[in-house]
Amino acid sequence: xxxxxESGGGLVQAGGSLRLSCAASGRTxxxxxxxxxxxxxxxxxxxxxxxxxxxxxxxYTDSVKGRFTISRDNAKNTVYLEMNxxxxxxxxxYFCAAGNIYSSRSSGYTYWGQGTQVTVSS
Numbered sequence: 843x844x845x846x847x848e849s850g851g852g853l854v855q856a857g858g859s860l861r862l863s864c865a866a867s868g869r870t871x872x873x874x875x876x877x878x879x880x881x882x883x884x885x886x887x888x889x890x891x892x893x894x895x896x897x898x899x900x901x902y903t904d905s906v907k908g909r910f911t912i913s914r915d916n917a918k919n920t921v922y923l924e925m926n927x928x929x930x931x932x933x934x935x936y937f938c939a940a941g942n943i944y945s946s947r948s949s950g951y952t953y954w955g956q957g958t959q960v961t962v963s964s
Contacts, residue, residue, distance in 0.1 A: 844868050844940045844953040851936060851958030854928055862923040862958060864938030872916040875944045877951055878923050880934035880960075889946040890936070891923060901946055905931070928962045935959050 850862040864876065877892035891902045891912040900912055906925075914921040921938065935957040943950030 844870060844874060846938045846940060846953055846955035848936060848938045848955045848958040851960045853961045853963060855963050856929055858928055858962075859924070859926045860928065860960060861925065862936055862938075862960070864921040864923075864955060866919045866921070866940065868919075871919045871940070873942075874940040875942060875950070876912075876914060876921040877939045877941070877946075878912060878921075879937045879939060879948060880932075881937070881957075882931075882934035885934075887937075887948065888934075889948070892944065892946060893921065894944045899944065901944075903946070925960070928960075930962050930964060933960060933962045 845867040847865045854860050873895050878890040881887045889903050893900050893912045897914045909927045911924040937957045938955040939951035940953040941951035
């Protein structure tokens with residue numbers, strides 16, 4: 843199995859930046875697709891970004907393109923989500939997920955972290 847732990851969330855002013863980390867256990871990490879999802883109060887869970895096993899391909903939801911960057915360091919078993927130009931709509935609990943399907947659909951992911959809160963203030 844793969845265990846995931848997110849970190850790096852917090853309170854940030856609009857226009858600011860934040861970097862989230864997803865630390866994973868197990869040697870199979872490098873073979874997993876890693877995705878980021880977020881869940882804001884009163885809204886449906888939303889896909890944010892994903893990266894394939896080698897880090898050569900990525901997918902972003904339109905609302906974060908040009909602002910967020912997903913990357914991975916397989917040697918450290920860690921995936922990052924760098925978030926820039928944050929706005930109020932980015933406020934949510936962010937979840938890291940691992941799976942075997944390179945997709946924006948949550949059904950493609952098997953393992954999920956506990957989530958980390960990101961709050962953007964005006």
